[in-house]
Amino acid sequence: xxxxxxxxxxxxxxxxxxxxxxxxxxxxxxxxxxxxxxxxxxxxxxxxxxxxxxxxxxxxxxxxxxxxxxxxxxxxxxxxxxxxxxxxxxxxxxxxxxxxxxxxxxxxxxxxxxxxxxxxxxxxxxxxxxxxxxxxxxxxxxxxxxxxxxxxxxxxxxxxxxxxxxxxxxxxxxxxxxxxxxxx
Amino acid sequence: xxxxxxxxxxxxxxxxxxxxxxxxxxxxxxxxxxxxxxxxxxxxxxxxxxxxxxxxxxxxxxxxxxxxxxxxxxxxxxxxxxxxxxxxxxxxxxxxxxxxxxxxxxxxxxxxxxxxxxxxxxx
Numbered sequence: 283x284x285x286x287x288x289x290x291x292x293x294x295x296x297x298x299x300x301x302x303x304x305x306x307x308x309x310x311x312x313x314x315x316x317x318x319x320x321x322x323x324x325x326x327x328x329x330x331x332x333x334x335x336x337x338x339x340x341x342x343x344x345x346x347x348x349x350x351x352x353x354x355x356x357x358x359x360x361x362x363x364x365x366x367x368x369x370x371x372x373x374x375x376x377x378x379x380x381x382x383x384x385x386x387x388x389x390x391x392x393x394x395x396x397x398x399x400x401x402x403x404x405x406x407x408x409x410x411x412x413x414x415x416x417x418x419x420x421x422x423x424x425x426x427x428x429x430x431x432x433x434x435x436x437x438x439x440x441x442x443x444x445x446x447x448x449x450x451x452x453x454x455x456x457x458x459x460x461x462x463x464x465x466x
Numbered sequence: 467x468x469x470x471x472x473x474x475x476x477x478x479x480x481x482x483x484x485x486x487x488x489x490x491x492x493x494x495x496x497x498x499x500x501x502x503x504x505x506x507x508x509x510x511x512x513x514x515x516x517x518x519x520x521x522x523x524x525x526x527x528x529x530x531x532x533x534x535x536x537x538x539x540x541x542x543x544x545x546x547x548x549x550x551x552x553x554x555x556x557x558x559x560x561x562x563x564x565x566x567x568x569x570x571x572x573x574x575x576x577x578x579x580x581x582x583x584x585x586x587x588x589x
Contacts, residue, residue, distance in 0.1 A: 422570070
């Protein structure tokens, strides 16, 4: 998948097509299971209010699409989490919790990947200068982990130039439910 | 076992207060706020609480819950208490690992182990 392909597929206005890969945009190795299929993807654009309850319907729709395409638990969990975190960032930082402001959510669900493009009406931010929440005193902060989680669970996370639009892609992974789980 | 709110049940064993999250998904800010209030009220009832947070029902949560846990831990330590998390499923545990919160929380495999450890003298 090339940056901006979703935008092209969705015929998204050109200013937000100018994505650049943010540092660490592709974070981890992943395995694509089976051959890449070329089924026609499902696309949907939603305009939602900037409040946490407004995400419920888009969230249910997204999860039902993943279920229909038989995505595994790990994929569903990852996309669900990134979707939730991106929306929370959009309404908190982009819309500044003004529920009258809208967030535009565009989804492309294909058999081999899920793409989400989320755009708020805020002034944006520079994702490369967000403090690392895993270091020093930041570890004790009550916020600032959403971007790290988005980058950790999605294969591509990239922002447009001003930083008010995030494009995320997750390819279908092989199930890795038996990942390390160490508790004392 | 007392149902404190739609979000948690509270039980007591061996000096420990065990809070079990009853929801499978903890997502909305409203839910997190409710949890924060319920937990704050428990912590402030008496100094020195030995608080066990049982995640056995939780299948999904957002980073807002991590923020809540940081707040809860600060409040517990301000009241000279101790805090343990337990029964965190693999997917949720991965979130703790990615954010390195495994370094600041004591996490145990089940409620019994957490109670046992909280009963031990602090090192």
